[in-house]
Amino acid sequence: MSATSAVKFKHVSYLWDDAKAAALQGDEVALLIYRSNLLGADLRLTNYGGGNTSCKAIAKDPLTGKETEVMWIKGSGGDLGTMKKSGLAALYVDRLRSLKNVYRGIEHEDEMVELFNHCIFDLASKAPSIDTPLHGFLPFKHIDHLHPDAAIAIAAAKDGKKITQELFNGTIGWVEWQRPGFDLGLKLAKCLEENPGIRGIMLGSHGLFTWGDTAYESYINTLEVIERCAEYIEEKVSKQKAVFGGAKVTSLPKEQRTSQAAALAPVLRGFCSSYQKMVGHFTDDERVLNFINSKDLEKLGPMGTSCPDHFLRTKISPLVLNLAPGEDLSDVSKIKEKLTPQFEAYRAMYAEYYNTCKHPNSPAMRDPNPVVILYPGAGMFTFSKDKQTARVAAEFYINAINVMRGAEAISEYTSLPRQEAFNIEYWLLEEAKLQRMPKPKALSGRIALVTGSAGGIGKAIAKKFADEGACVIINDNDATRLEGAKEDFSKQYGKDVFAAVVLDVTKAGDIKGATDAAALAFGGLDIVVNCAGLSISKPIEEHTEKDWDILYDVLVKGQFFVTQAGVEVMRKQAIGGDVINIVSKNALMSGPNNAGYGSAKAAQLHLSRLNAAELGKDHIRVNVVNPDAVISDSKIWEGAWAEGRAKAYGIKVEELPGYYAKRTLLNEIILPEDIANACFAVTGGLLNKSTGNVINVDGGVATAFVR
Template sequence: MGRVSEPDAPTDHSTPQGDSTVPDSVVDQLIARSNALGADPRNTNFAGGNTSAAGTRTDPVTGRPVELLWVKGSGGDLGTLTEDGLAVLRLDRLRSLVDVYPGEEREDEMVAAFDHCLFGRGGAAPSIDTAMHGLVRAAHVDHLHPDSGIALATAEDGERLTRECFGDRVVWVPWRRPGFQLGLDIARIAEENPGAIGAVLGGHGITSWADTSEQCQANSLEIIRTAEAFLAERGRPRPFGPPLPGYGALPAAERRERAAALAPVLRGLASTDHPQVGRFTDADVVLDFLAGAEHPRLAALGTSCPDHFLRTKVRPMVLDLPADAPLDDAFARLKELHAAYRDEYRAYYERHAGPDSPAMRGADPAIVLVPGVGMFSFGKDAKTARVAGEFYVNAVNVMRGAESVSSYRPIEESEKFRIEYWALEEAKLARLPRPKPLASRVALVTGAAGGIGGAVAARLAAEGACVVVADLDADRAAEAAAELGGADVAVGVACDVSDADAVARAFEEAALAFGGVDLVVNNAGLSVSKPLLETTERDWDLQHDVMAKGSFLVSREAARVMTAQGMGGDIVYIASKNAVFAGPNNVAYSAAKADQAHQVRLLAAELGGRGIRVNGVNPDGVVRGSGIFAGGWGAQRAKVYGVEEKDLGAFYAQRTILGREVLPEHVANAVFALTAGELSHTTGLHIPVDSGVAAAFLR
């Protein structure tokens, strides 16, 4: 939740020489326990919950023992927690805050007070949940967000069900917003129930405690597994109600085709206030939820756990049409629902905002549910979009559990607003790093498994874009995408750009992975260097199919997707200086490049009204790292110019004005310059990247 300002230096966790009061394993045990609990999604959601351990160290200033608390700091994830993610505080000072606590109305001030309890040099910033860990009189405390525990926490009669499920081993703590007062509540209830191993926190999650790390982990797992078994044994078979006719899951191929058609439209709607990246899932849990007659009621109630609705917003947008409704009807209805959603969100904000509330951050949905098809989630980048979807799956599991044994009753809307527009949450958002230039943009690069395309893909990914690596070689495309950072950064797709169906499928994959496409680079190419009389019809057709026809097919599909999104976009052609320079023995290649070059001008004129800019890059002689040159063209061109193939790059360089060799990354730099925003009013331009070839100057 909230966090204090970042300290200046990392915490020194080393034990001073001669200190034997605490074994080194205290922190090691905490990290091991955290990682084990966080690795299983049944125990807690990504980045949710926190853990702590208390122990004694020697104070290097006084030389006397001092009690410390190591607790997971603000942000981060239990499954991947390291020592750097821990805040380290003096327990005596933390517990002394009870004496100066000004009351619930001013409890936010206590987060800043945690700064004065820190031990050593810096460390992770303490989270809002620090009080929960420090005030409970146990050496080890876990706070987790398991679906099973939240199901009991959000049931209408959760207190009774908690007692039936656990007896007196687990106690009920009524809903309270995370903070110092909640820490006091849990500490009091733990003290009043000395036989209890933990608590169910109304509307929120669970907390467990113990004197050893091993026992604390065992207690957490006991609460989670006992709740799971209770729900399984006591639960009704159809918690989402009877099947709703026409709302069942479509066949897999059909629903993915429909999702690919819907995704760009939805991404455009969800980006009304801020550009968003999308993610699609047709997981069984989502399809089952949407097939039930109760899903409209449950979806309208919204999520409950703060970690859920901070990422999913208070409720999703739900298409209220059967799965097989005509696509045009679905598009029209989604636009109506989106307008209504924005009105409702503004009304929600106005109902609860006070004079000191942060400004409304955006009224678009983060989650869109389409019966029979699946769920679309949105965020500022692919990871944020993915995590939002994962949290809504958690919320569906919570609703299933609560409805199976009772009725789902999330926390009040006013409480959700208090957390969503919490000053501490706003400060946390303000400290996030500045977005990279291409953040929230989705790029598709053809011929991107290596050479110029690989360099372009790498540069776009490094600048924040999500990248679809499209290449004729599917295995190489997948490998290249993995090297860029995996599914939250890039995906690889097979694509023969001369095949219209293959091009359409590549864009469908882009829509399913990231919501659509708004930056396309036509890079796929090849060359056969021959004199006119030796150039065959097949040579001519092959090069024109890949470069002239291929660029046309890719640009046509890009224009369709970008038009559906309504967000504008960029199309960049990697043409060549040969598009304007008449070189020897190269008629097929140069004619195809000239075709590409004129496509830039034609499409710039045609697509500008839709906010789509079309530009080109004209490289010369990219020898090193080039797939074309490595494929035999280098030997052919070296023969034409009478030089050794190994010297071809140097030959090209020496004939230029600057005398410099052109490399793939230089072409990538030009693509970035055209698409990063500084040239926002430029279209129809060709940028030479040739170190200066006077004969290829644009006129």
């Protein structure tokens, strides 16, 4: 098929490029990776991290030198859309198939996973996934196992087997739901044996297997089968009077949905963080709104998802909030009073599910809080250990909505039985995978707003926090400078680590916009670093009222009102927080030509003490970092300030760094990273019982010692 044939596909994306594929001919593994990346690029075909692909090819055995058949398959935990060769596992096909000789039955199938290691061909292989035998026991050279919404809608329908048989005239086999593993691989082989010539197999409630003799044949076969499923569903949907039984609730206007979400997210985050700090995600995608506003939400919502990949990321069922779409959220205590019994009921439901379904060797019950929270009329919140996981959970639940929509249109939706769902969620192999995950970084699950973070000290702090696992809101009053920082952060960290907003700390609207951005992007706020600043150095007779006002507006009022807005969010969460104020040694040390700046810095320092005294009851800690002479990448040191300080000390501007270093006890030049390290020291966990402190990072200026 040429690229021009792509027009035959309306519900999937045909992305195959003949020229690119031709350059890979003869390298089956490269073609596998190419095909996998194309399939993973279309979320209608499979979800992030879901599904797996494989190829079988002849390779030379490194021990015998003889040619042998090897299977390359996506390794455990990988993602098709971004997969590289390093993400593949490679196994001897004959050894893998010989494991049938030692298989002791379905009660012992988990032990087979460890035996995959005896089949490894490439010692640099990724760990083989649980689906390895499903590919290995089928004879085809190229195989795709995907989780397309359209196919799962049929697989999860009450009459799914019958529909599959009729829709494909017997050319697609059917295997009833069974947890993935060695035994399911044997059942796929048996299905093929009993139905020779079929082009694929539908797995009940799970997904789709398709194949071909070449990478291209497998790709086209996969697209054609999914396209046919999607056509059938859309035809049925078009004949419905109303999707999901029609609307029960009317969506709020877009702006009001966003406003409600920003106000509510920190409250929800507080509830969801009762076991560990969670990061949130919000979406008001049209597909979500159609579902959560519908009459069928009450029936379908509690049922949960069908595909195990969906379920593992979205939990047994969502929490549907009993709040009116336009509910007044200004009285936080009233909203918490209304939500508390709803969260308690969800946790009790989850505990009952665990206690009813657990086995003698089941892992201990995990966090009973919901992952997916539905707010009819407004949108969907998801909460997890980090932003990417929360965002992916939302994507998976949208997949589940698509599945429910399709299944209800063609028949009747069925979810996984609770015991089966539990067996997946608390599967010992899944638990082992969780235990192998890297230990969380010190600031994982934390959300930080660092003012003035497009450059200089602020940017260094934001990067240090991101390096240590935090999500950060970067900002600046200079939109051009902020664009440069966005590009930098995007390249270094990706979209799930930061959000960016224009913020002038003298403007109330900008401040609210920044805290709303934190709530919408990540669910709330844990750390506020007041770093935005400017400096004016003039003799007393040259100081103007305008100079005085801008110094106090930015340094003192800005610090106060940003802190005030941040504290409002932290109090909604009720899980504590940190405020760090970047002040200066000038708050403590008197110097020439510095009346306005120095006195404003002194006000910042004492304001920090006052805030620490007031906010201790909320477990919000307020501390100060006092830098001195941080010249690198700093707007403060551009132009007049540097000239003013050089003039005050009777030296040249270029001599300032050396001059400042020589006057310190340690004879050190202070860099933005030094201030960032001090901020991390305060927030990283070792000083959780410290508040009202001043940390000097100035190389040692004795006249600026606090005591």
